[in-house]
Amino acid sequence: MAIAQASTSSVVGKSVKRIDVQEKVTGAAQYTDDIAFGNALHHCRVKRSPHPHALIKKINYDKALLIPGVKLVVTGEDFPEYVGLYLQDRNIFARDRVRFVGEGVAAVVASTEEIAEKALDAIDVEYELLQPVLDPEFGASKEAPIIHPDLEKYEHPNFIFPVNGTNMANHFKIRKGDTEAAWPQCAAIVEHTFRIPQVQHVPIEPHVAIAKAEENGQVTLWASTQSPFAQRALLAKSLHIPESDFRVIAPLIGGGFGCKAGVTMEAIPVAAALKLKGVPIKLLLTREEEFYTNFVRQGLVIKLKVGCDKDGNLLAMENTMYWDGGAYTEYGVNVTRAGGYSSTGPYDIPNMRTDSICVYTNHPVGGAYRGFGMAELHTGVGQIMDMLADKIGMDRTEFHLRNCVRGGDVLATGMVIHEVGLPECIDKVARALKLGEKEAPSAPNKLRGKGIALAWKAPAMPPNAGSSALVKMNADGTVNVSVGGQELGQGTFTAMAQIAAESLGVPYEAVKVLGPIDTRYSPYEWQTVASRLTWSMGNAVRNAALDAKKKILDIVAEAWNEKPEDLDIKDGYVISYKTEESIEIKDFVVYGLPKADDQGWLGGPIVGAGSFMPTYVTGLDAETGQGERAVVHYTTGAQGLDIEIDKDTGRITVLYAASAFDVGKAINPDMVRQQMEGGFVQGLSSAMFEECQLVGGEMRNPSFVDYRIATAIDVPEKIDTFIVETAQDDGPFGARGIGEHPLVPVIAALANAIYDATGVRITNPPFSAEKIYMALLEAGVVN
Amino acid sequence: MHNPHPGLPELDYVKPASLEEASRFLVEHAGEARPFLGGTDCIVRIRDGAWTAKYMVDVKGLEGMKDLSFDPQKGLTIGAAVPMNKVAADPAVQQHYPGLVEACHWVASYQLRSRATIVGNICNASPAGDTIGASILYGGVLRVFGPQGFREVPLDGFFKGPGKTTLQPGDIAASISFPLSHPQHACRYLKLGRNKLGDLAIVGVTVMAVPARTPSGYHFGIVLASVAPVPLRAAAAEAILESKEIDEAVIAEAAQAAMDGCKPINDTRGGAAYRKQMVRNLTRNGLMDVWTKVRK
Amino acid sequence: MSYHRITLKVNGSLEVVDISGNMTLLQMLREKLALTGTKNGCASGECGACTVLMNGDAVNSCMVLAAECDGAEIITVEGLAKNGEMDVVQKTLVDLGAVQCGFCTPGVLISARALLNRNPHPTEFEIRDALSGNLCRCTGYNRIVEAVKVAAEIEGQEGA
Ligand SMILES: Cc1cc2nc3c(=O)[nH]c(=O)nc-3n(C[C@H](O)[C@H](O)[C@H](O)COP(=O)(O)OP(=O)(O)OC[C@H]3O[C@@H](n4cnc5c(N)ncnc54)[C@H](O)[C@@H]3O)c2cc1C
Numbered sequence A: 001m002a003i004a005q006a007s008t009s010s011v012v013g014k015s016v017k018r019i020d021v022q023e024k025v026t027g028a029a030q031y032t033d034d035i036a037f038g039n040a041l042h043h044c045r046v047k048r049s050p051h052p053h054a055l056i057k058k059i060n061y062d063k064a065l066l067i068p069g070v071k072l073v074v075t076g077e078d079f080p081e082y083v084g085l086y087l088q089d090r091n092i093f094a095r096d097r098v099r100f101v102g103e104g105v106a107a108v109v110a111s112t113e114e115i116a117e118k119a120l121d122a123i124d125v126e127y128e129l130l131q132p133v134l135d136p137e138f139g140a141s142k143e144a145p146i147i148h149p150d151l152e153k154y155e156h157p158n159f160i161f162p163v164n165g166t167n168m169a170n171h172f173k174i175r176k177g178d179t180e181a182a183w184p185q186c187a188a189i190v191e192h193t194f195r196i197p198q199v200q201h202v203p204i205e206p207h208v209a210i211a212k213a214e215e216n217g218q219v220t221l222w223a224s225t226q227s228p229f230a231q232r233a234l235l236a237k238s239l240h241i242p243e244s245d246f247r248v249i250a251p252l253i254g255g256g257f258g259c260k261a262g263v264t265m266e267a268i269p270v271a272a273a274l275k276l277k278g279v280p281i282k283l284l285l286t287r288e289e290e291f292y293t294n295f296v297r298q299g300l301v302i303k304l305k306v307g308c309d310k311d312g313n314l315l316a317m318e319n320t321m322y323w324d325g326g327a328y329t330e331y332g333v334n335v336t337r338a339g340g341y342s343s344t345g346p347y348d349i350p351n352m353r354t355d356s357i358c359v360y361t362n363h364p365v366g367g368a369y370r371g372f373g374m375a376e377l378h379t380g381v382g383q384i385m386d387m388l389a390d391k392i393g394m395d396r397t398e399f400h401l402r403n404c405v406r407g408g409d410v411l412a413t414g415m416v417i418h419e420v421g422l423p424e425c426i427d428k429v430a431r432a433l434k435l436g437e438k439e440a441p442s443a444p445n446k447l448r449g450k451g452i453a454l455a456w457k458a459p460a461m462p463p464n465a466g467s468s469a470l471v472k473m474n475a476d477g478t479v480n481v482s483v484g485g486q487e488l489g490q491g492t493f494t495a496m497a498q499i500a501a502e503s504l505g506v507p508y509e510a511v512k513v514l515g516p517i518d519t520r521y522s523p524y525e526w527q528t529v530a531s532r533l534t535w536s537m538g539n540a541v542r543n544a545a546l547d548a549k550k551k552i553l554d555i556v557a558e559a560w561n562e563k564p565e566d567l568d569i570k571d572g573y574v575i576s577y578k579t580e581e582s583i584e585i586k587d588f589v590v591y592g593l594p595k596a597d598d599q600g601w602l603g604g605p606i607v608g609a610g611s612f613m614p615t616y617v618t619g620l621d622a623e624t625g626q627g628e629r630a631v632v633h634y635t636t637g638a639q640g641l642d643i644e645i646d647k648d649t650g651r652i653t654v655l656y657a658a659s660a661f662d663v664g665k666a667i668n669p670d671m672v673r674q675q676m677e678g679g680f681v682q683g684l685s686s687a688m689f690e691e692c693q694l695v696g697g698e699m700r701n702p703s704f705v706d707y708r709i710a711t712a713i714d715v716p717e718k719i720d721t722f723i724v725e726t727a728q729d730d731g732p733f734g735a736r737g738i739g740e741h742p743l744v745p746v747i748a749a750l751a752n753a754i755y756d757a758t759g760v761r762i763t764n765p766p767f768s769a770e771k772i773y774m775a776l777l778e779a780g781v782v783n
Numbered sequence B: 001m002h003n004p005h006p007g008l009p010e011l012d013y014v015k016p017a018s019l020e021e022a023s024r025f026l027v028e029h030a031g032e033a034r035p036f037l038g039g040t041d042c043i044v045r046i047r048d049g050a051w052t053a054k055y056m057v058d059v060k061g062l063e064g065m066k067d068l069s070f071d072p073q074k075g076l077t078i079g080a081a082v083p084m085n086k087v088a089a090d091p092a093v094q095q096h097y098p099g100l101v102e103a104c105h106w107v108a109s110y111q112l113r114s115r116a117t118i119v120g121n122i123c124n125a126s127p128a129g130d131t132i133g134a135s136i137l138y139g140g141v142l143r144v145f146g147p148q149g150f151r152e153v154p155l156d157g158f159f160k161g162p163g164k165t166t167l168q169p170g171d172i173a174a175s176i177s178f179p180l181s182h183p184q185h186a187c188r189y190l191k192l193g194r195n196k197l198g199d200l201a202i203v204g205v206t207v208m209a210v211p212a213r214t215p216s217g218y219h220f221g222i223v224l225a226s227v228a229p230v231p232l233r234a235a236a237a238e239a240i241l242e243s244k245e246i247d248e249a250v251i252a253e254a255a256q257a258a259m260d261g262c263k264p265i266n267d268t269r270g271g272a273a274y275r276k277q278m279v280r281n282l283t284r285n286g287l288m289d290v291w292t293k294v295r296k
Numbered sequence C: 001m002s003y004h005r006i007t008l009k010v011n012g013s014l015e016v017v018d019i020s021g022n023m024t025l026l027q028m029l030r031e032k033l034a035l036t037g038t039k040n041g042c043a044s045g046e047c048g049a050c051t052v053l054m055n056g057d058a059v060n061s062c063m064v065l066a067a068e069c070d071g072a073e074i075i076t077v078e079g080l081a082k083n084g085e086m087d088v089v090q091k092t093l094v095d096l097g098a099v100q101c102g103f104c105t106p107g108v109l110i111s112a113r114a115l116l117n118r119n120p121h122p123t124e125f126e127i128r129d130a131l132s133g134n135l136c137r138c139t140g141y142n143r144i145v146e147a148v149k150v151a152a153e154i155e156g157q158e159g160a
């Protein structure tokens, strides 16, 4: 037998093409709304509250039931149970009261969507209006009406700290060092309050879910979801169904960005299906319902005070954050916690006092949004650091470099941080932007400026969020890898195939990782959030591949009478370093190897199993926020923009942008860059255009007509990205996540660029042309 | 809460064979039938419940509706059903009515303009209608078929309020005609939206300059979008520009007059104070531009 | 409600379809013809996910009544490839990494195809302009723009 050509090139670190791209450009890719259910399909529409805060006195749906084609009406009466990821404060339908405009009070199931829609008008709901809470600071005060009188009864894990009898659903604190003692030692102090509005995720695919319950107790949910396993767990628990009987099927999804994590609208068709068995029931949200009822990125009021000594060394920070959690904070409480433990931003600050408070309001429900609190936090921190640098009279880049976190620093929580390449990221961005060089605007009525901001983010999740994977060998030498993490467009299936191929020793082309995720057959994954998959699921896949490899090598070792340590798999061949013998794995990974002289067989079908769960994250003290290890790791980076502002209109044109992030190891560099570009543009869009215009609790711009997002014409023609690689000790091949981070610093970087261009500090996004123009007018820059 | 239907509610699609039949149908079903061309306003408004229509009456196929013709003596006639992209791509329109081309280009997106029409834009009578200003300044006259037959309807006085015109049930605009434009004219449409393209106007300013026997040597036209319940003619500014010799200061004065002459409102797209400022700045920039061009 | 039987050509094949008066072209493609490549992102003409070619030009299929399509010729994303060979814009979107979640992709491809049909040598501005009615939340657009640019170059060479 000839020795197989051992592959010298490794597929990890290579920019292979996306594994699912062919079907996506031909229209063959199947998303949830594309699945055909035939004539049995029934449709669901939801009766929604027009009020931000009211008691439900009566719901009368008798007339609705008389409409031909209407099969069922369900209300909160039918489902008293709570659902919720971190704080179980939410029912499937509002029960005794409604808490935000758009909240579901009843659902109609009918044979067509039109009939269901018509039936909504035949449902009468009688309300008694209550005073709404429309501001988080007010909501946290004693004067505010209580939105959740039952707060003390809600279940929650031990790292969430609700304040009973108030609207504060979580109060996270850090007390490190002594800020009071530090202030007198500061040579410069800056204080400022920043306000960041709610924004929407705007995946181009709206939420859709189809549920079917069988008489035998089986329940199936098809959903556009980032979290099939979390949905199974939460809904199964709430509706008293064994997880083994609850099947969630999750096809490809058309963008999630956090709003398809946890459980939201999916609960409605499931609830309906339990009352109308045997038929699939579909709920597809309209774009307008997306805007009203999706998780929003929480609004934030952040009050910062920060000081440094005469050399520009940061000495202290006080950070008080009032998060506008909205009507339910089941997911949002953990955004508050993440904002809390990362509240310094990526800076080394010896004395820290943080109060991160999640407040119930009668606004749309806050939840996970790409960045998970970090974009909001950094909007404040990223600006105030520039303000402080200016005040102490130091070059801004030098100030960031002097104070940014470095490996070995003791963070505000007491955790010692691993090596990070943040200084290198700052350096790369500063060079690319030619920071410090003032450049001429393109016309006399333009102002030009540059800005930079840093970012950090840790995966925000329970300490023990886990992943698992299966590597299944086929008789032709190909490999199917099953995972439970979802392909959102971030390219995780591709990265997993690369990790599996590399770990197993087979060609990349031999490995397939494909959806749909199906909780009945796919291995467990907590959720596809937190930029955790490359790292966590990547570890599980690597472990599964190594398990398969071990099983393969054990068989061959026995057959060849060699030690497994002397064998390896290269390019799909088992080779012996000792004897130089080789065998193609496809010859035996399913059917085994015959023993010599026809004396029976060795081996059998090879399935590698692997899992991963971080075991080292510790709790933090409720009063001081101190603990050994708050999080698994941080991804850090920097970003900068070169912009021009039109003095006649206030409109910004971004001429150029650069981002650099330390991803540990880029499994697929081109896809890392795609995340950096796309994340930057989503951040830029939120910085320039986006805001849920909430008036009296109601969103005034619930459609694309008035909720504008960036288009191809609004983005800079040139965006550079730089990959920095400081290996993560427990990451697969050293990798850590990058999905969310590029969005984190954008608002602050843009605000800093606006200041650089105009000399006017405009702190609160979105930086619409109007806001900029009116500020320039007031400052006398234009007249 | 603005909560549109997932799709269009139940309705009849009606395709009359003649203008007479269409008009009769619309009269008989006044209040519940809507004529439509591109349907880009109708479908949106019916879906979101703002309009109820039992009948959508497709008038695109009727006589002459899809024709676009240019006569070097008489001018331009655009059939009501000619989509904006067709208008904007027509060489005669490009040469003689560049302001119309520019205005079309500012509407929504390319794919929407494959359907959207200028006549629909006019009949929809939104204060933000992008092609209305140019249509007014080029002297557009609608040819309307009604229960009494054809009549000519100039755009002066046509707009009565947001979504309101002088058209009555049974009236069908069949085409819009423009007299020959002055060979030395210049026309611009400056639109400010939140995005660089594709948004509805926060403010839109159409300006035109035509050589004329006035003290200034020019006749100027200015129409403002999105600052009043109807497309607003900046008459005071126009008067200033005709009465004095033009220079930058006079243009600034006229721009100021345009600003002072409008009372915009606050809405989701922009505040009144900003809108007024933008009327001034865009009018100034637009005037500078057309003046520079006609002066050559 | 009115019901209609219409005849039209979709991706080259003749179809006879029974539809109701309120049905849009988008709904007909997805629900009656199982052509689910064309996506519904807003049903109001804003997002471009539903873009198809109608009689050769790009339209928002959510803004067209199915009843209007009697006699029309429609091309959807499923009809872009010819004889199993992908269209140049499909290839360049793949090659340049301009696809992430893929939900905007069918509409983007149609808009790009329509642009190159009417303007084989578009400038960067013309490309961005032509794509401005196609919202994409994932890619940040620049790779899509680049892919269209490269597609134009390739077609220019092939044509030459
Ligand atoms: C996503 C989107 C973006 C848009 N962006 C813009 C924009 O940027 N700028 C802008 O100006 N507009 C915009 N619009 C609005 C719309 O596209 C324009 O007003 C368009 O010109 C309407 O033309 P249409 O042929 O589609 O009109 P239709 O919808 O067919 O009709 C419009 C109105 O005219 C009436 N009507 C139609 N035909 C006749 C007739 N023959 N006689 C009498 N009345 C008739 C209809 O009943 C209706 O009231 C946008 C619309 C959408 C959906």
Ligand code: FES
Residues within 6 Å of the ligand: C039, C040, C041, C042, C043, C044, C045, C046, C047, C048, C049, C050, C051, C060, C061, C062, C063
């Ligand atoms: S679905 Fe047609 S434009 Fe959004």
Ligand code: FES
Residues within 6 Å of the ligand: A204, A254, A255, A489, C098, C099, C100, C101, C102, C103, C104, C105, C135, C136, C137, C138, C139
């Ligand atoms: S790739 Fe996801 S919306 Fe464009």
